[in-house]
Amino acid sequence: TFLNRALILSPDHIEAAYNAGVILTETGNLGDAETVFRRALNAPVARATTAVRISAHLRLLQLLSMQGRHNEWMREGQKFASAYPDQDRSRLIESRIAHDRGELEREAEILLPLAEQATVLADDVSALELIGALLAILSYYDVPAQLLQRLHHRFRRAARVVYPPLDALPSADANRQLQVGYLVDFLQPFVADFIGMLVGHHDLQRVSVRIYAVSPVEPAIHDALRAAGIELISVATFDEHRAAQIIRADDLDILVDVAGFGHYAKPGLLSRRPARVQLALPGFTSPVGIGDLDYRLSDLVAERDISETTANPVPIFLDGGVFPLLPVAQDRSQLTREQLGIGAEVAVFGVLAAAARLSSRCITTWKALADTLPDAVFFVCPLQVADREPIRKLLLAGGIDVARILMLPASYMRARDVTLTGLVDVILDTMPGSDYFSTRAAIHDAIPLVSISGRMFEERVALSLLSHLGDHSTIAASGRDYVDIAVKLVQELSASPIARTARTDRQRDLLRQSPIADLRCYVTQFEDVLFRAAALGSVPDRAEMSS
Secondary structure: OHHHHHHHHOOOOHHHHHHHHHHHHHOOOHHHHHHHHHHHHHOOHHHOOHHHHHHHHHHHHHHHHHOOOHHHHHHHHHHHHHHOOOOHHHHHHHHHHHHHOOOHHHHHHHHHHHHHHHOOOOOHHHHHHHHHHHHOOHHHOOOOHHHHHHHHHHHHHHHHHHOOOOOOOOOOOOOOOEEEEEEEOOOOOOHHHHHHHHHHHOOOOOEEEEEEEOOOOOHHHHHHHHHOOOEEEEOOOOOHHHHHHHHHOOOOOEEEEEOOOOOOOOHHHHHOOOOOEEEEOOOOOOOOOOOOOOEEEEOOOOOOOHHHOOOOOEEEEOOOOOOOOOOOOOOOEEOOHHHHOOOOOOOEEEEOOOHHHOOHHHHHHHHHHHHHOOOOEEEEOOOOHHHHHHHHHHHHHOOOOHHHEEEOOOOOOOHHHEEOOOOOOEEEOOOOOOOHHHHHHHHHOOOOEEEEOOOOHHHOHHHHHHHHHOOOOOEEOOHHHHHHHHHHHHHHHHHOHHHHHHHHHHHHHHHHHOHHHOHHHHHHHHHHHHHHHHHHOOOOOHHHHHO
16 A cells, blocks of 8 residues: 555554554554654654644554553553643543542542633533543533533534535435445444344335445454345445535435444544435443534433433434343353352342443442442443553552452453353442343343442433333432432342242243334334434434524
8 A cells, every 4th residue: 555655664653553553543453553653652742743642642542541551551642741741631531540540539530620721622622522522421420411412512513614514405206215324333342233223123124234444343343244245334434525516426315334333433524415314323331422413312211201301312202212132142151159158148240331430429329338238349341451450559548448349250251252141140230321231141041130229321221122121120219329229129029039039030031022122123223213213304403402
């Protein structure tokens, strides 16, 4: 390639090294990308501008985060914050370092003022970068809804300047197939499974489907899509402008965002408006994506009060639950109490969510639970290995004794490959952001999950899933209620083996009888939503209309 030739001819050309690193990242060559980013950082000052050094360092931090190299990320993050103390990104990095150390008060002191500042940033490019990073995490905190709305509005205004919309497409032929595109980051947890479900159950007589990958794609996924007759177009190495032009050429009725806040997401692409209508799916492990979106998929349980929804994207409702219950592997390993040295009489609470979801309120509530049941233990089993140590530090900082924190053995690399039935008594959901992975595991393993429902969509994930399962009796209204429900469950389960078996059997019966795991039904309902959204058309920005 041109960049490779440039590096060979001028190995000290730092801008070329940086550009090559970006392309290597986008094509999945993370080891080579790290090498060239470090080359840019280690170059003599005279050969690299400050802007290039900052960009290279941020890209390196992104690579380390993507690979779960937490300790290295912490070291490099501290270096960045020390080198560039006046950068807004430095304060964002400092807030994450504080969080992962368990210094939640320090984190709040940084994060909330930074969010307020971001809403009034004058520079549009700076606003896009900072607000995009903030919105990826703020739904995990007790942040005023009005502040979140102001951040979304500022992001959209900035994006329309930096990534102005293309000319509107003409009306489509009403008699043709519905043309649907999916914008996908395949490296986000559960996304490949979700796309596989759609491809397996889409009625290709009703809809024509294309997939636009913003991330590298594994060969097995390529092969599966090809076998299903689904066209896969990679836009990973293109900027937002070129990617939007590629998608625009396909004359889509609807573009569905499944990239969200992933490392490879291109929110500026949505601001270019390459499709007639743009719709967001809820993230499985992150909030709904940002950008110029008309609709976001929801359901009547996940939305507390439709009248409170005042900002784009507008919720559009499935007849059933917004979250499909994706299947689990059939060959998962069974962990037992005997293996871990846990007595049959000990209450075990499962902590499965990512470290980023453990807010100050969450830790405080769990500490109250620990104080109420002083012999109970917390079994830490997150989706990503890199989250184990930060979760341990957060629990310790919250006052939970180290002897009461048990970790998934290192021999089990992925929490999704184990079943917790018989080991964990109750799975603890996080707050304010409710966790799909924890709820999914609880349903499949027939383990009760305790959660708190709030006002925001992200606070009602477990409520939606469990309501559509048919039993939301373990959903609390407050922190005190959360503790009381968890304690009552432990007392019920410990009363006798018969009581435990009866609850497990009842949960499994609910799953067998519920439509929540009927993926074909889910896709049919989703197709109905796509037709409805296409008929409704794009949505003007109500905030701008009212101003």
